[in-house]
Each structure stands twice: as C-alpha cells, then as structure tokens.
Amino acid sequence: MSELQPLRREFASREDLIAYVTAQFPASAEIDSHASPIPGGRAAGLRALGAVDGAKYAATRNYLNGRVSRLSPYLRHGAVSLSEVRDHVVRRTPKRHESEKFVNELAWRDYWQRLYAKLGDGIWRDREPYKTGFRPADYADALPDDIMQGETSAACIDGFSRDLRETGYLHNHARMWMAAYVVHWRRVKWQAGARWFLTHLLDGDPASNNLSWQWVASTFSHKPYIFNRENLEKYTAGAYCRGCPLANNRRCPFDKTYEQLGAELFPNAPPEGR
Amino acid sequence: MASFERPIIWVHADCLTPTHPGLLAYPDAPAVFVFDEALLADWEISLKRVLFMYECLLEMPVTLLKGDVAAQVSAFARQHQADAIITSDSPSPRFREIVAKLRQSMPVTILEVDPFVDYDGHMDLGRFSRYWRTAEKYAFDVREP
Ligand SMILES: Cc1cc2nc3c(=O)[nH]c(=O)nc-3n(C[C@H](O)[C@H](O)[C@H](O)COP(=O)(O)OP(=O)(O)OC[C@H]3O[C@@H](n4cnc5c(N)ncnc54)[C@H](O)[C@@H]3O)c2cc1C
Numbered sequence: 001m002s003e004l005q006p007l008r009r010e011f012a013s014r015e016d017l018i019a020y021v022t023a024q025f026p027a028s029a030e031i032d033s034h035a036s037p038i039p040g041g042r043a044a045g046l047r048a049l050g051a052v053d054g055a056k057y058a059a060t061r062n063y064l065n066g067r068v069s070r071l072s073p074y075l076r077h078g079a080v081s082l083s084e085v086r087d088h089v090v091r092r093t094p095k096r097h098e099s100e101k102f103v104n105e106l107a108w109r110d111y112w113q114r115l116y117a118k119l120g121d122g123i124w125r126d127r128e129p130y131k132t133g134f135r136p137a138d139y140a141d142a143l144p145d146d147i148m149q150g151e152t153s154a155a156c157i158d159g160f161s162r163d164l165r166e167t168g169y170l171h172n173h174a175r176m177w178m179a180a181y182v183v184h185w186r187r188v189k190w191q192a193g194a195r196w197f198l199t200h201l202l203d204g205d206p207a208s209n210n211l212s213w214q215w216v217a218s219t220f221s222h223k224p225y226i227f228n229r230e231n232l233e234k235y236t237a238g239a240y241c242r243g244c245p246l247a248n249n250r251r252c253p254f255d256k257t258y259e260q261l262g263a264e265l266f267p268n269a270p271p272e273g274r
Numbered sequence: 275m276a277s278f279e280r281p282i283i284w285v286h287a288d289c290l291t292p293t294h295p296g297l298l299a300y301p302d303a304p305a306v307f308v309f310d311e312a313l314l315a316d317w318e319i320s321l322k323r324v325l326f327m328y329e330c331l332l333e334m335p336v337t338l339l340k341g342d343v344a345a346q347v348s349a350f351a352r353q354h355q356a357d358a359i360i361t362s363d364s365p366s367p368r369f370r371e372i373v374a375k376l377r378q379s380m381p382v383t384i385l386e387v388d389p390f391v392d393y394d395g396h397m398d399l400g401r402f403s404r405y406w407r408t409a410e411k412y413a414f415d416v417r418e419p
Contacts, residue, residue: 004346007339017329024340027311031321079290081387107406107413115399116365117365199319200323
C-alpha cells in the first residue's frame with residue numbers, strides 16, 4: 001500500500017499548481033516549460049461550447065481571427081464529447097444550413113478516430129506514396145532547428161512556431177501552412193513535423209494530427225497541399241506580411257503563383273499532379 | 275452490464291470528465307488516473323500538455339499517480355481489494371496493451387462513450403467524403419436532453 005504515492009490535488013493558485021507540476025514532471029519541463037493560458041477542465045470546455053455560433057463559424061472559420069470554437073483540447077481529452085457538442089449546437093441552431101459546416105468539421109474528428117481504431121500504429125507510416133515526384137528517402141528525417149526555434153526570418157512561420165510552443169494551440173489554417181512549409185518547402189518527412197506538433201499541441205491527437213500531416217504531404221490525398229502569400233495574407237489580414245523582413249526584401253518564399261510554386265517545389269511531378 | 279461488488283475505475287487521458295461513464299455507473303467506486311511516464315518520454319510531451327490534463331483531473335474525484343500504468347492501476351486495485359476494473363473505450367493501441375496486461379489479474383469492463391454517429395453498420399473509411407456519405411444521415415440526430 002505504501003507503494004502508491006498520490007500526487008497533490010489541492011493548490012492555492014494556478015502558479016502553485018504550475019510549480020508543482022514542473023517539479024513532478026521535470027522531463028516534460030525540460031522539453032518545454034511554458035504553461036498555456038488555455039485552462040484545462042470540463043468547466044472551461046463548456047464555456048467555450050456556450051460561445052459557439054454555427055452561422056458565424058461557417059462564415060469566418062478560415063480566418064485566423066474567425067469565430068472558431070477552440071474546443072479541440074477539450075474534445076481531445078474527452079472533457080466534452082463530440083456528441084454533446086453536436087447536440088448543443090444543432091439544438092441551438094435549428095436551421096440545418098447554419099449548423100452544417102460545424103457538424104461537418106466535428107465529423108472529421110470522428111472519421112480520424114475510426115481510422116485510428118482500424119490502423120493503430122499504422123498511422124505513423126505513409127498510407128500511400130508521395131504525389132510530389134519525390135521518394136520518402138528524398139525527405140530529411142529531422143526538423144531543422146530554425147523552424148523549432150522560430151528563427152527562419154519568415155514572420156508567419158516564426159509566429160506560428162512561437163504560438164505553438166507558448167500556447168499549444170494553432171488555428172487550422174496555420175497548421176496547414178506550417179505543415180506545407182515543413183514538408184514541401186524544407187523537404188522534411190511529415191513524421192518529424194507531426195512529432196513536433198504532438199509535443200506541443202494541447203489537442204495533440206495521434207490520429208487527427210498524423211493523418212492531417214499525411215493529407216498535406218500527399219501520402220493520404222491525391223495531391224500535395226501548398227499555399228502562397230496571397231492566400232496567407234488574405235486569411236491573416238496581412239498581420240504577418242506587414243512587418244516581415246522577407247516580404248519587404250522581395251525574398252518571401254511564398255510570393256508566387258501556384259503554377260510557379262508547383263514547378264519549383266515539385267520539378268519531377270507530372271504537371272497535372274502539382 | 276455485469277455488476278461488480280467492489281470495482282475501481284481506471285480513468286485514462288481520452289475521457290477526462292466528471293461525466294465519465296464509469297463514474298456515473300459506479301459513483302462510490304474509487305477512481306485512479308496514472309500519468310504514463312514512459313509515454314510522456316517517448317512522445318516528448320511538453321509541460322503545458324501535462325498541466326492541461328492535470329487541470330481536467332482536478333475537476334474529477336480521482337486519485338492521481340504516475341509511473342507504469344498497468345502496474346500502478348493493479349496496485350491501486352489491490353489496495354482497494356477490487357474485484358474488477360471499469361474503464362472507457364479508446365482507439366489507442368497502447369490502451370489495448372494495458373487492458374491486456376490488467377486482464378491477467380482481473381476482469382476489465384470497457385464502457386462506450388456516447389457515439390457521435392449512432393450507426394453500427396459498414397462504413398467506407400477510404401476517404402472522408404465516402405465516410406461522410408453514410409455519416410451525414412446520422413450526424414444531425416440529436417438525443418433527448
Ligand atoms: C497539420 C495538422 C495537424 C492537426 N493536428 C490536430 C491534432 O493533433 N488534434 C486535433 O484535434 N486536430 C488537429 N488538426 C485539425 C484541426 O486543425 C483542429 O482540430 C482545429 O484547428 C482545432 O481548432 P478548433 O477547436 O477551434 O476547431 P473548430 O474549427 O472550431 O472545429 C470544432 C472541432 O472539430 C474538430 N475538427 C475540426 N477540424 C478538424 C480536422 N480537420 N481534423 C480533426 N478534427 C477537426 C476538432 O475537434 C475541433 O475542436 C490538425 C490539422 C492539421 C492541418
């Protein structure tokens with residue numbers, strides 16, 4: 001009986017809790033010791049649920065400052081369930097076309113979870129060949145330091161890197177841009193990027209994360225996902241480009257048409273695959 | 275559902291809620307959560323993720339331990355002279371391995387969490403669009419409150 005050593009449950013403040021968790025989990029603190037401003041717990045999850053607006057969600061979800069729910073960490077850990085979130089939003093939004101987009105996004109999580117039950121650790125392996133004209137061996141195994149430290153000089157990428165490490169949350173669009181940059185611009189294996197995300201994301205989920213990385217990489221989709229400056233600038237309201245040293249020097253690696261980018265990033269792929 | 279005299283509830287990281295089906299079915303049963311130290315190390319989980327889970331757990335009536343999950347849950351079960359372990363389902367392969375270890379010494383009952391899509395028939399999971407063709411028919415069905 002003495003073999004069990006329960007951890008503490010009473011804390012005077014969040015600071016007190018953070019100090020205790022840091023002391024009890026030194027290896028995790030060594031990896032990265034930030035505490036996210038996003039609080040854990042079902043109560044906080046229910047507050048986020050109360051703020052969901054299906055119609056506004058559908059209209060603005062692709063924008064970094066759009067009305068996304070930020071429910072993902074709570075859903076990931078079951079603090080709220082997919083079905084109760086759906087029930088709440090559908091009941092409050094009787095018009096089907098207004099809740100449709102949100103329910104469809106929830107369904108992505110259900111889909112990835114079902115695939116996880118079927119594939120198990122297979123989610124770490126390429127589901128299909130890359131459609132980029134490159135072989136897996138052409139991609140580096142490790143994530144470059146400048147990306148992890150947020151020192152690439154691209155203000156957007158460095159900003160996403162910092163947010164990931166400091167808050168453990170990124171907007172879906174930022175995740176897609178970051179993943180595309182890692183895999184296609186830097187030619188790094190998606191697995192390296194996926195591991196980095198799982199280290200930091202509060203919603204880090206092996207299925208949603210790895211299969212989304214595979215979708216960007218093209219090992220689980222019919223073509224690679226890429227973006228350009230125009231796209232990023234639009235959905236971020238120019239927030240990053242405005243002060244970016246690369247944008248102002250005309251050295252932005254994203255400032256091209258999709259045709260140019262396809263030809264540069266995937267020179268060996270058949271044009272229709274780019 | 276088989277009913278047990280002295281079950282314990284094993285809570286894992288996919289179901290950190292006071293509405294955990296095990297806690298609802300056995301409100302008086304002792305419950306335990308074990309931070310899986312090997313998993314935290316293998317996956318290089320940063321502090322903020324541990325903190326987030328910890329804050330979820332502080333809202334639940336559960337004893338918090340760390341170390342080897344199967345060994346700690348078994349020790350907790352022995353301490354409470356338990357006759358069974360109740361937990362909730364998870365698609366994780368590691369969950370299956372831990373359940374297999376626990377079953378060497380005691381029955382383990384796995385409870386379902388409310389399904390998002392209440393449909394048990396065949397689902398084509400080849401691509402999301404194929405899944406959605408079936409799922410869409412059920413995904414908007416709301417349960418009675
Ligand atoms: C490279 C990459 C990695 C990702 N890694 C994760 C991850 O580890 N964990 C995770 O939960 N999501 C992951 N996603 C999916 C998606 O980005 C997040 O679920 C979403 O951004 C969370 O923010 P939100 O709660 O405000 O989402 P909302 O847009 O408000 O959506 C509501 C909920 O639906 C679910 N959802 C929405 N979109 C998706 C999606 N594409 N895939 C799965 N679930 C979705 C989430 O549970 C989310 O909380 C990843 C996406 C990409 C491109």
